[in-house]
Amino acid sequence: MKSWNKPTPEQVDQALALLVYAEQYRYFFDRLENPEWLEPLRQKGFFRHPPQPIRNDEEGTIRFPPWPEARYLARMAQHKPERVAEIIREMDDTENTNVLGDLVDAMLAIPAEVSAPLVEKAAQWAERPDWLLPEKLGQLIEHWAKGGRTEEALRVASVLLDVLPGERRMEAASKEDCRLPPEPRARFDTWNYEEILKKYYPELVRTAGLPALEVLCDLLEKTIRFSRTREDDHGPEDYSYVRRPAIEEHTQNLGHTIKDALVSGVRDVAELTVRSRKANMEEVVNALERRPWKVFRRIALHVLRVFADQALPLIATRLTNRNLFDDVGTQHEYILLMQASFSRLTEKDQTKILGWIEAGPDIERLREQRQGDNGSAPFDEEITHYREVWQRNQLAWIGSENLPQDWQERYRTLVEHYGEPEHPEFLIYREGGWVGPAIPKSADELKGMSVAEIVEFLKTWRPPDNVFCEPSPEGLGHVLSSVVAQDPGPFAVEAKCFQGLDPTYVRAVLFGLREGFKQARAFDWESVLDLCQWVLAQPREIEGRRVKRMEADPDWSWTRKAIAHLLSAGFDDGAGSIPIHLREKVWHILKPLTNDPDPTPEYEERYGGSDMDPATLSINTTRGEAMHAVVRYALWVRRHMDGQADAEDQPRRGFDEMPEVREVLDAHLDVAQEPSPAIRAVYGQWFPWLVLLDSKWARDNAKRIFPIGQGEEALLEAAWNTYVTFCRPYDNVLDILREQYRHAVERIGCRRDDTRWLANPDERLAEHLMVFYWRGKLSLGEPLLTAFWEKAPDGLRGHAIEFVGRALKQTKGDIPAEILDRLKKLWELRLAIAKKAQQPSDFEKEMAAFGWWFVSDKFDVSWAIAQLFESLQLVHQTDPEHMVLEHLARTVESHPVESAQCLRILAEGDREGWKLYASRDHIRRILAVALRNPTAGKEAERIIHYLGSRGFLEFRDLLEGERRG
Numbered sequence: 001m002k003s004w005n006k007p008t009p010e011q012v013d014q015a016l017a018l019l020v021y022a023e024q025y026r027y028f029f030d031r032l033e034n035p036e037w038l039e040p041l042r043q044k045g046f047f048r049h050p051p052q053p054i055r056n057d058e059e060g061t062i063r064f065p066p067w068p069e070a071r072y073l074a075r076m077a078q079h080k081p082e083r084v085a086e087i088i089r090e091m092d093d094t095e096n097t098n099v100l101g102d103l104v105d106a107m108l109a110i111p112a113e114v115s116a117p118l119v120e121k122a123a124q125w126a127e128r129p130d131w132l133l134p135e136k137l138g139q140l141i142e143h144w145a146k147g148g149r150t151e152e153a154l155r156v157a158s159v160l161l162d163v164l165p166g167e168r169r170m171e172a173a174s175k176e177d178c179r180l181p182p183e184p185r186a187r188f189d190t191w192n193y194e195e196i197l198k199k200y201y202p203e204l205v206r207t208a209g210l211p212a213l214e215v216l217c218d219l220l221e222k223t224i225r226f227s228r229t230r231e232d233d234h235g236p237e238d239y240s241y242v243r244r245p246a247i248e249e250h251t252q253n254l255g256h257t258i259k260d261a262l263v264s265g266v267r268d269v270a271e272l273t274v275r276s277r278k279a280n281m282e283e284v285v286n287a288l289e290r291r292p293w294k295v296f297r298r299i300a301l302h303v304l305r306v307f308a309d310q311a312l313p314l315i316a317t318r319l320t321n322r323n324l325f326d327d328v329g330t331q332h333e334y335i336l337l338m339q340a341s342f343s344r345l346t347e348k349d350q351t352k353i354l355g356w357i358e359a360g361p362d363i364e365r366l367r368e369q370r371q372g373d374n375g376s377a378p379f380d381e382e383i384t385h386y387r388e389v390w391q392r393n394q395l396a397w398i399g400s401e402n403l404p405q406d407w408q409e410r411y412r413t414l415v416e417h418y419g420e421p422e423h424p425e426f427l428i429y430r431e432g433g434w435v436g437p438a439i440p441k442s443a444d445e446l447k448g449m450s451v452a453e454i455v456e457f458l459k460t461w462r463p464p465d466n467v468f469c470e471p472s473p474e475g476l477g478h479v480l481s482s483v484v485a486q487d488p489g490p491f492a493v494e495a496k497c498f499q500g501l502d503p504t505y506v507r508a509v510l511f512g513l514r515e516g517f518k519q520a521r522a523f524d525w526e527s528v529l530d531l532c533q534w535v536l537a538q539p540r541e542i543e544g545r546r547v548k549r550m551e552a553d554p555d556w557s558w559t560r561k562a563i564a565h566l567l568s569a570g571f572d573d574g575a576g577s578i579p580i581h582l583r584e585k586v587w588h589i590l591k592p593l594t595n596d597p598d599p600t601p602e603y604e605e606r607y608g609g610s611d612m613d614p615a616t617l618s619i620n621t622t623r624g625e626a627m628h629a630v631v632r633y634a635l636w637v638r639r640h641m642d643g644q645a646d647a648e649d650q651p652r653r654g655f656d657e658m659p660e661v662r663e664v665l666d667a668h669l670d671v672a673q674e675p676s677p678a679i680r681a682v683y684g685q686w687f688p689w690l691v692l693l694d695s696k697w698a699r700d701n702a703k704r705i706f707p708i709g710q711g712e713e714a715l716l717e718a719a720w721n722t723y724v725t726f727c728r729p730y731d732n733v734l735d736i737l738r739e740q741y742r743h744a745v746e747r748i749g750c751r752r753d754d755t756r757w758l759a760n761p762d763e764r765l766a767e768h769l770m771v772f773y774w775r776g777k778l779s780l781g782e783p784l785l786t787a788f789w790e791k792a793p794d795g796l797r798g799h800a801i802e803f804v805g806r807a808l809k810q811t812k813g814d815i816p817a818e819i820l821d822r823l824k825k826l827w828e829l830r831l832a833i834a835k836k837a838q839q840p841s842d843f844e845k846e847m848a849a850f851g852w853w854f855v856s857d858k859f860d861v862s863w864a865i866a867q868l869f870e871s872l873q874l875v876h877q878t879d880p881e882h883m884v885l886e887h888l889a890r891t892v893e894s895h896p897v898e899s900a901q902c903l904r905i906l907a908e909g910d911r912e913g914w915k916l917y918a919s920r921d922h923i924r925r926i927l928a929v930a931l932r933n934p935t936a937g938k939e940a941e942r943i944i945h946y947l948g949s950r951g952f953l954e955f956r957d958l959l960e961g962e963r964r965g
Contacts, residue, residue: 006036016044026573029068035079038087043812047073047087050094054616066572070102077109085114093124097133098518100125104136112147115140119152126160127187134160134188138200145204150211153204158215161196162187163258165226184226186258191443191479193258197265205269209278213269213287217296220262224293227259240295241329245426247295247302252426263295270303274310281311294329301333305340315341320349325356328427335397335425343402353398354407361390389418396424440471446483451494454480458498458505463551472551477508484512485519492523495531503542504552506535507559514566522576529582532563532589540597557598557622564593564625571632573639580640587660590633593626594664599678614681614718615726627668627682634661634693654694662697665690669704677718680705684722687737688730699736706740720744721761729768731777741768742784748791766792766800773826774804774819780826789830798845801830802879805852815858824863827853831870840874847871851878855887865891865898872902876909882919889922892929896936899926904943913950920954923947927958 007015019025041047051065077084084106094100107115107122126137137160144153166183186193197216205212224238244260245252247267253260270288273279279287281304288300301324304315315337318324324334342350363383392414395403400411440461446454458480463472484491491509498506513528535556542555553559567590570578578586599608599621608617618624637658655662668674669683683690683705691698706719720740727733734741744765769788772778778785789797804823808815827850834843850871854864871878878884885906892899903926910916916923930940944955 004034004036007034007040009040012037012040012044026066026068029072030574032072033075035076035083038073038076038080038083041069042083042087042090045810045812047091048810049092050099051096052094053096053098054619065096065098067096067099067102070099070106074102074105074109077106081110081114085110085118088118088121091121095128097128101133101136104133104140108136108139108143112144112149116144116147116149116152119155122152122156123159126156134192134196138196141196142200142203145207148207150204150208154208154211154215157201157204157212158218160187161193161216161219163219163223163226163262184223184258186261190256190258190261194261194264197261197268201265201269202272205272206276206278209273209276210283210287213266213273213279213284216262216266216269217287217291220259220266220295221291221293223259223262224295236292236294236297237329238293238295239329240293240298241332241427244295246332247298263299266296267299267302270299271306274303274307281307281314285311285314294327297324298330298333301330301337305333305337308337308341308344312341312344316345316349319345320352322356325353331427332425338397339399339402339425342398350404354404357391357394360387363387388414392418393421393424396421440476441479443479443483446479447486451490451497455494455497455501458501472548473502473504474551474553477504480505480508481512481515484509485515485521488513488516488521488523492525492528495527496534498531499534502552503535503556503559506531507553507562510559510562510566514562514569517566517569517576520575525570525578525582526585528566529585529589532566533585535559535563536589536592557596560593560596561598561622561625563589564622564629568625568629568632571629571636573636578636580637583637586633590626590629591660591664593622594630594668596622596626598622599624599676601675604676604678608677613721614677615685615722618678618681618685621678623676624678624682627664627679628686630661630664631682631686631689631693634658635689637661638693655697662694665697665701669701671712671715675715677714680715681718681722684719685726687719687723688727688733691730691733691736695732695736702736702740706737708740708743724761724764724768725759729771731772731775734772734777738784741765742787745769745784745787745791748788748796749793762792762796763799766796767803770800770804770807774822776818776822780822780829789833794842794845797830797843798849801827801846801849802852805849805854805856808853808856808858811858820859823853824859827867831867834874835870844875844877845879847875848877848879851880851884854878855880855883857887861891861894865895865902869898869902869905872905872909876905878906881906881910881915882922885915885919885922885926889925892926896930896933897939900930900936900939900943903927904939904946907943907947907950913952916947916950916952920952924955924958927955931958 015028019028047069050067050070054065073084073087088103088106091103104122104125107118122137122140125133137156141153141157141160144150144156163184163186166185201212201216227238240263243253243257244263247263249264266288270284273284274281284303285300288296288303301318304311304318308315319334319338319341324330327334338353342353345353363386392411395407395411395414400408403411441457449457458476461476492513495509498509510528510532513523516523538556540556540560545555547554567578567586599617603621604614604617608614619628634655641657655665665683668679674680687698687705706723707716710716723737724744744761748762748765766788769778769785773780773785788800792800804826808823830846834840834847837843840847848871850867853859854868868878868884885903888899888902903923907916907923927940927944930936941959944959947955
């Protein structure tokens with residue numbers, strides 16, 4: 001095994017000191033291959049806080065910022081699996097599936113017994129899968145199953161494959177409302193759902209057996225309950241035969257839903273459970289038939305037919321069940337089982353079934369139907385016809401070749417008279433039946449075709465007219481994207497061949513290339529850029545085009561946005577990124593996109609406002625994403641300039657090296673040309689990087705980007721709120737934006753009360769100021785900081801104090817003494833001000849937040865517990881109380897009196913008693929230790945008596961033990 005050198009503390013500090021900018025940060029982690037850096041980086045807190053996604057709920061799109069730390073962990077997992085697993089366990093939660101995908105990759109590289117304790121993490125991730133994450137979680141299920149960790153695999157599978165209720169649909173019918181059954185949904189698309197069941201779930205079945213079957217049965221039963229229009233409908237009729245006439249795969253099956261996927265899944269798992277000998281036939285059939293719904297009985301009949309040689313007694317019991325014989329809901333599977341097994345039945349059982357046929361149908365039903373139609377009784381001829389046709393059909397169920405000789409003659413006579421029944425195994429047979437998803441070609445079929453063949457198919461295929469659940473270009477495009485993403489190389493080389501195709505397909509190819517690039521699958525960019533240039537040469541609107549919503553792209557606008565997203569990805573630093581020699585061609589494509597009409601003012605008014613923050617709006621519009629790409633383009637150019645051999649000898653010329661970027665940035669700061677808040681948000685989000693690229697330009701344009709007092713409040717809010725919520729506090733940025741920080745402090749509390757922003761801008765402002773303070777960029781008497789404490793309400797001040805405490809607690813190792821001294825002075829000043837206040841309750845949250853400082857364990861214990869006691873005397877509460885009590889259970893050894901005093905105040909402040917109950921183990925330790933101290937003992941006794949008066953009698957034995965002692 002390869003050995004690596006362990007970095008010295010000096011090397012770690014030197015490396016981390018260079019990670020000032022995002023480009024350097026990403027470069028470091030993407031190139032780092034030494035697993036010995038894991039622990040030093042972990043101690044520095046690098047792996048604790050993964051980035052969150054940026055969502056657009058209205059359009060269902062999400063942007064997942066990459067996290068180089070996760071990619072590093074995935075690479076190191078094979079070298080230090082235990083350490084990587086521990087790092088993942090300590091990590092904060094995130095919904096960023098880009099990050100989660102890398103973390104699952106890491107877990108896949110870790111032995112099952114080491115990664116299995118992370119099962120609850122994986123279960124949380126399974127609740128929000130998107131794009132490629134479901135498949136990776138499916139691989140993890142298989143990985144754990146192969147490693148013998150079936151309980152963990154079952155846990156994740158039950159969450160990943162869970163079904164959720166769909167919206168109820170109401171349609172009018174004949175002047176009355178007719179409620180149609182709601183359609184349950186999964187956490188991700190049906191196609192991927194089926195793929196997981198087919199590719200990864202079987203391994204779990206082979207190791208777990210019946211429990212794996214039970215999981216899918218539970219889910220299928222859940223879909224049926226969610227499909228009911230009445231809450232009191234508990235079965236057994238589920239009408240599964242209507243849309244799923246056959247349990248086996250058949251062209252008569254309609255639709256492509258989660259319920260269909262689960263019916264097929266339960267069927268396949270039941271078969272595999274028998275084949276892998278994880279259970280016998282009787283156990284599998286019983287597991288199915290104890291469910292109340294008919295579809296499970298149908299699956300059981302299907303499995304009995306598949307394994308007919310192993311289950312003849314079970315088959316005979318069901319074929320001779322008159323209820324099944326008469327039940328249209330299970331008819332198809334019953335008939336197939338009859339055809340396969342009638343000849344194997346005993347003569348007694350055959351005679352029983354033939355006796356039912358001899359007796360004929362229920363004539364009373366015919367009489368009721370006839371009288372209901374015209375009020376008259378049926379003629380004898382009608383009764384005879386009805387009986388004989390029914391008998392012919394029932395005999396067809398058995399099959400002529402399976403009948404005894406005399407019955408074969410009777411059947412031939414009936415057929416000669418009434419004709420041969422077609423498809424007797426189906427209650428209703430639909431000609432031209434449709435099966436499968438709304439696509440004319442599956443992913444596997446497309447994979448088997450050359451690029452030229454795919455292009456030719458796309459050119460010639462047309463959706464059928466007036467076909468139920470008809471395939472659509474959108475559905476075909478979705479599958480095409482997935483195929484391109486898995487192997488983008490050939491599609492990139494032949495990209496020009498897609499010129500002239502429908503925009504839906506061109507967009508699908510570009511989207512697939514982007515996803516492939518994100519998965520580190522390199523391809524040739526030049527031909528792809530030629531395709532992009534061709535798209536931009538097309539008129540944006542397509543005259544006369546009319547398409548149904550969600551069936552095809554309305555015009556070229558969506559493809560133009562896809563180009564912007566693709567370029568943004570291609571500017572990233574990594575293998576396969578756009579080569580710098582294509583700079584001129586890239587800019588000729590990117591520049592027109594910065595003038596795209598999307599977003600229009602009407603669009604922003606409709607989808608922005610109180611519904612969506614400008615930053616989110618920007619990444620889901622063409623011009624907005626293009627402006628993001630402009631900054632990424634500039635960083636891409638800068639990165640390649642820095643990589644030149646003589647870079648250190650060249651003067652830094654900022655945007656003089658890339659005047660095309662400056663031209664676009666200047667143009668879109670002109671309010672007359674660009675009034676969009678979404679575009680202004682781009683400047684806010686990238687402002688620290690604009691400082692990096694050209695600090696003089698950033699300083700000269702700060703007032704234009706953040707226009708204070710210029711009557712452009714919406715633009716100021718878009719830029720500032722995006723900056724403060726997206727960006728970390730950088731010292732060099734404070735020097736430029738000090739006036740903007742001052743203005744933000746003055747406007748605390750004036751911000752509209754909405755939830756559009758990814759974080760509360762006032763809270764993020766408070767965090768920035770606290771960081772600048774502990775770094776020494778702001779002094780205690782700084783007007784900016786003083787104004788914040790005067791302006792901020794108690795909740796916001798509390799957030800600032802809590803943020804400092806959380807940061808202290810999350811920091812591994814010692815903190816420099818000068819920083820701790822600076823923080824002590826801040827707290828002592830805030831405490832003194834609170835003490836002088838006429839209403840201490842005005843400082844309740846701020847004082848309570850000191851609990852985070854206390855539990856951080858960074859300060860001298862004597863100072864920290866004295867400050868905690870002072871804050872408790874003022875507001876009688878602390879936060880987080882359970883962690884404070886846990887920490888007091890440790891400090892009681894060295895400071896028994898103070899710890900007991902703090903406990904007393906907390907006990908008296910918890911009037912409901914829930915917090916006391918939850919922390920009773922810590923309370924018991926504090927009291928037990930305090931009782932052993934002569935001075936603290938009296939205080940502990942008083943607390944025990946007080947708790948007893950509140951009903952907490954469990955501490956009385958401590959007094960008895962003290963007396964015995």
